[in-house]
Amino acid sequence: MLDYAAAAEERELQMTEANDSISNDTHTTVEATGPSFLNGVDISHFQGSVDFEKLKAAGIAFVFIKATEGGTLVDEKFAVYWKAAKAAGIPRGAYHFFRPKGSVQAQIANFVNTVGSLKVGDLPPVVDLEVPEDWANI
Secondary structure, X not given: OOOHHHHXXXXXXXXXXXXXXXXXXXXXXXXXXXXXXXXXXXXXXHHOOOOHHHHHHOOOOEEEEEEXXXXXXXXXXXXXXXXXXXXXXXXXXXXXXXOOOOOHHHHHHXXXXXXXXXXXXXXXXXXXXXXXXHHOOO
């Protein structure tokens, strides 16, 4: 488990060293409070049943949910997860698993038609691009 106090102390030391290397006339120091990062998860139908209330209680600050893949696939759990994340009060974002050999236009249309309009508080869309070695020459 991550030691937040130690991480914050290390970050403070790094900031102090960085500040010491710059003239005080050229910058402003802003004191940070709390951890300098947030924990989030990405999920798809592969995770099966997800308890979003438990995620929130565990300190998960955001979730990215797989919406689509390629030009036609819609993740079978997207709609359920999308609603459940909202109901649990966890900021949510949707991601698209991009297929490099597929039509870009079809993939954009698939994502937009599946996700629809984002709401205030939703995270920006994300593209998941994983390129296996056999695609190296695309």
